[in-house]
Amino acid sequence: DYPLGNALNPVSDKQLEGKFDALVVPALGEARAKKIVDLAWKLDEARNVDELMSGLVMK
Structure with a gap:
C-alpha cells in the first residue's frame, strides 16, 4: 500500500478540496475559499495568476 497522496494512491479532487476547505475556510471564509x-481549477486557462494571487493575500 502507498500513502494517500502518493502518485500510486492519488487524492481525489473532492478529497483535495475538502482538505483545502478545512484549512482555509476558517481563515478566509467560505466564499473566498x-x-x-474555482480559480485554481481554471489556472490552465488563465492568462496570468494575478487574480489567484490577490485572492490568497490576507487582508
Missing part, C-alpha cells in the same frame, strides 16, 4: 478553488 470557493473563489480560490
Whole structure:
C-alpha cells in the first residue's frame, strides 16, 4: 500500500478540496475559499495568476 497522496494512491479532487476547505475556510471564509478553488481549477486557462494571487493575500 502507498500513502494517500502518493502518485500510486492519488487524492481525489473532492478529497483535495475538502482538505483545502478545512484549512482555509476558517481563515478566509467560505466564499473566498470557493473563489480560490474555482480559480485554481481554471489556472490552465488563465492568462496570468494575478487574480489567484490577490485572492490568497490576507487582508
